[in-house]
Amino acid sequence: MTRRLSRSVIEPVNPKLNVSRNANLPHSPGIRVGEYIFLSGMGPVDPITGGRNLGPIAEQIRQTLRNMAHMLESGGSGLDRIVKINIVLGDIQHYDEMNRVWREFFPVDPPARTTCALQLSNGNGVEIECIALGAANIPESR
Amino acid sequence: MTLQRDVIAPKNPAFDMSRNLNLPLSSAIRAGAFIFVSGMVAIDPSSGERMHGTVAAETRQALIALAQVLEAAGSSLTKAVKINVLIYSMLEYNNMNEVYREFFPDEPPSRTVCGARLSGGSKVEIECIALA
Numbered sequence: 001m002t003r004r005l006s007r008s009v010i011e012p013v014n015p016k017l018n019v020s021r022n023a024n025l026p027h028s029p030g031i032r033v034g035e036y037i038f039l040s041g042m043g044p045v046d047p048i049t050g051g052r053n054l055g056p057i058a059e060q061i062r063q064t065l066r067n068m069a070h071m072l073e074s075g076g077s078g079l080d081r082i083v084k085i086n087i088v089l090g091d092i093q094h095y096d097e098m099n100r101v102w103r104e105f106f107p108v109d110p111p112a113r114t115t116c117a118l119q120l121s122n123g124n125g126v127e128i129e130c131i132a133l134g135a136a137n138i139p140e141s142r
Numbered sequence: 143m144t145l146q147r148d149v150i151a152p153k154n155p156a157f158d159m160s161r162n163l164n165l166p167l168s169s170a171i172r173a174g175a176f177i178f179v180s181g182m183v184a185i186d187p188s189s190g191e192r193m194h195g196t197v198a199a200e201t202r203q204a205l206i207a208l209a210q211v212l213e214a215a216g217s218s219l220t221k222a223v224k225i226n227v228l229i230y231s232m233l234e235y236n237n238m239n240e241v242y243r244e245f246f247p248d249e250p251p252s253r254t255v256c257g258a259r260l261s262g263g264s265k266v267e268i269e270c271i272a273l274a
Contacts, residue, residue: 035144035145035174036173036174081147083147083171083173083176083178084171084178084180084271089259091259092259092260092261095261095262099165099166102166103166106166109147109149109168110160110166110167110168111167111168111171111178112167112168112169112170112171112178112179112180112269113165113167113168113180113181114180114181114226114228114267114269115181115261116181116228116256116258116259116260116261116267117258117259117260118256118258118259131178133144133145133147133173133174135144
């Protein structure tokens, strides 16, 4: 029994957060396959200006997670539907501070998670990607 | 019919990093046909604390921890479909592989290895997506 899954692109409702479109990058913000949503790595983009908020790391993480919530909600999902999340920090020294901010967004039953530090683009202090469950019964857009 | 999202905790509480290391993460989440496991580090099975050793030793303990979490979810290493290995230095790639191959003698999962800075002084961290 092989059911052929459909693949559709998910974009943020707020066009300022559509980084790949605005910066002409060859990736989609998110892809839905069946009931799973795969989001690209996201950074601290300002939802009003579309620029980067490269301030204190705690604020960068909050901004990124708010943007991720917006992306997921644009696809009919939400932070509480994330199953796996990957955090890439620019500096592993920010690990403890990241954990403090993390609890604000994931107070109960947090997603499975991996954290590491790597070289990031655009001067980002953080980049976060995730796999989430979508809600069922969302009409396929294409 | 919306897919359920279940938190998985290892049966041996020593391997529960979220509890022992007080981290805001779940060891694993079951969602539909898949299990998503957090990056597992080398854990001392008696104390639950991080173990520090050679890359070979840490790889072994991290894979033991990963196996424990998968088994708590009714899965196992043989059902792993994709594994990501993070090591603190790519110069240690072969040392990781020597131990790694003991755990996956045939039809090993697809895999990516990357050199990265890890938390808590760990040298190896291994995460996985497996079939439930």
